[in-house]
Amino acid sequence: MNSYTITVEPLGREIECREDQTILDACLRNGVWLPHSCTHGTCATCKAEVLDGDVDHGGSSTFALMDFERDEGMLLPCCAQPRSDVTIQADIDVDEDLEMHPVxxxxxxxxxxxxxxxxxxxxxxxxxxxxxxxxxxxxxxxxxxxxxxxxxxxxxxxxxxxxxxxxxxxxxxxxxxxxxxxxxxxxxxxxxxxxxxGRFVLHTGDDRAAVLVAGGTGLAPLKSMIRHALENDAYAGHLTLYQGARTQAWLYDVEEMQRLEKEYPDRFTYRPCLSEEIVDGFGSGLVTEVTEAENATLRGHAGDLCGPPRMVEAALKTLMGKRLFPRDIYREDFFDEGDRATGGVRSPLIKR
Ligand SMILES: Cc1cc2nc3c(=O)[nH]c(=O)nc-3n(C[C@H](O)[C@H](O)[C@H](O)COP(=O)(O)OP(=O)(O)OC[C@H]3O[C@@H](n4cnc5c(N)ncnc54)[C@H](O)[C@@H]3O)c2cc1C
Ligand code: FES
Structure with a gap:
């Protein structure tokens, strides 16, 4: 099996990459942190420029990397495999407060x-x-x-x-x-x-109040963040979680979130929301509608959004309407193969 040298600018770092390996994979396994989100060629977060060399674009979606961009020498490192020694120019923005761990x-x-x-x-x-x-x-x-x-x-x-x-x-x-x-x-x-x-992570150096919006299993990474923030004192700001589902049958971990809210009343607020059922103590409507109705403004907050791409996009608009700047909003879209085939590229406003 051939392997090639990848040079990552502006870092000037050189790593080896097999011809059957993606450039992102080789970088992440060798401690070179490139921006990425979906790792499946759908979101365009990792887009970079080929300064020299040849690549096979693999499964890059034609929506995330359009034909003219390929012609202009762009690539998605999460899908591209080297066919010669390659030099790329990446947009590296490492959060100084976070230690990134090799894959x-x-x-x-x-x-x-x-x-x-x-x-x-x-x-x-x-x-x-x-x-x-x-x-x-x-x-x-x-x-x-x-x-x-x-x-x-x-x-x-x-x-x-x-x-x-x-x-x-x-x-x-x-x-x-x-x-x-x-x-x-x-x-x-x-x-x-x-x-x-991934880089949808708890920003432990931050101390702003944060609003967290979860749709379906989008609760998973937010639960990791909430438990780490509260149980390990990893985040100083107040957290408010809006967790959305159609009916109670689709909602889970409600009791665990309620227990955390009781245990940390000054640090955590929990709002389960149902869009197709009215239940005492639950927000009524889509999770974005409840977030919208319950906050006059969210100026000065951070936002963390996770779940199906359509929900994340709607929540993004809600938070921006409440005066959050795009730079203060983090998102994880649960893209799937259908999104890759039909175009699941994220709003260009948000680079995180
Ligand atoms: C960063 C990230 C984190 C995630 N975390 C979670 C998580 O914690 N929990 C969770 O439940 N999910 C999560 N997901 C989603 C998860 O990775 C899978 O995409 C999801 O489980 C579906 O996988 P699957 O193999 O069952 O479906 P797939 O086989 O990927 O199919 C998905 C849908 O696409 C359709 N489809 C497939 N190929 C095509 C095509 N060529 N054209 C059109 N339509 C097509 C299928 O019919 C189906 O409806 C995450 C996704 C990302 C990107
Ligand atoms: S991380 Fe490469 S396209 Fe999403």
């Missing part, structure tokens, strides 16, 4: 798999060794027998380094969910994962 492969075992809501499972795995990660990051799971991998956010805080929790929503017809996790995966099964990936 590694892990062998894991399924410890538990339980139904927690309609079409939603909690998966707990044990890694073969400890993994360092930041609250909010995710892992890639190899889907057995398919050659495909899928990404799932870690829901526990980074102080729990071997036993990891995930929340997984079933996608009808989905390779990983319908074809594996909701069909044949069982306690005791081996699982191959790699990570940690």
């Amino acid at each position: 590694q492969d892990y062998a894991a075992t399924v410890l538990s798999l339980e139904e927690i809501a309609e079409d939603t499972r909690r998966l707990v795995i044990e890694l073969d060794r400890e993994m360092a990660f930041n609250a909010g990051q995710y892992l890639k799971f190899q889907v057995p027998g398919t050659g495909a991998d899928r990404t799932y956010s870690i829901a526990n805080p980074p102080t729990e380094t071997r036993r990891l929790e995930f929340h997984i929503r079933r996608t009808p017809g989905g390779v990983a969910t319908d074809g594996w996790i909701f069909r044949s995966l069982a306690v005791g099964d081996p699982v191959s994962v790699s990570g940690p990936y």
Whole structure:
């Protein structure tokens, strides 16, 4: 197998990359932190410029990397593989308060798999060794027998380094969910994962009040952040979580969030919201409508949004309407293969 030298500017760092490996993967495994989000060629976050050399663009979506951009020498490092020595120019913006941990492969075992809501499972795995990660990051799971991998956010805080929790929503017809996790995966099964990936993380050096908006299993990375902030004193600002679902049957971990709210009343506020059911104590309407109605302004806050791309986009508009600047909003879109095929590029306003 050939391997090539990748030079990353403006850092001037050189790393080796196999011809069957993506440039992002080689960088993250060698401690070179490139911006990225979906790692599947959908969001365009990682877009960079080829200064020299040839690449194969692999599975880059034609929406995230248009034909004219390919002609102009742009690439998505999360999909591009080298065909010669390559020099790229990347837009590197490392948060000084965060230590980024190199990606590694892990062998894991399924410890538990339980139904927690309609079409939603909690998966707990044990890694073969400890993994360092930041609250909010995710892992890639190899889907057995398919050659495909899928990404799932870690829901526990980074102080729990071997036993990891995930929340997984079933996608009808989905390779990983319908074809594996909701069909044949069982306690005791081996699982191959790699990570940690992503930069949707708890900004531990910040002390602003933050509003967190979760749709469906978008709760997972936010739960990791909330638990880390409260239980490990990792964040000084007040957190308010808006968690949305259609009905109570689709909502999960309500009691755990209510318990945290009771335990940390000055630091955490919890607002579960239902859009198709009216229940005492729950916000009524879409999670974005409740966030909109309950806040005259959010000036000075930070925002963290996670869930299906359409919900994230709507929540982004809501927060901006409440006077948050784009630079103060962080987002994790749960893009899937359908989004890659049909165009799931994120709003150009938000680079985080
Ligand atoms: C950073 C990140 C973190 C994530 N974290 C989580 C998480 O914590 N929990 C969670 O539940 N999900 C999460 N996701 C989503 C998850 O990675 C999967 O995308 C999701 O589980 C669906 O995978 P699947 O293999 O079951 O479906 P896929 O096989 O990917 O199919 C998804 C949908 O796309 C359609 N489709 C497939 N191929 C095409 C095509 N060529 N053209 C048109 N349509 C097509 C399928 O019919 C299906 O409807 C995350 C995604 C990202 C990017
Ligand atoms: S991280 Fe490369 S396109 Fe999303």
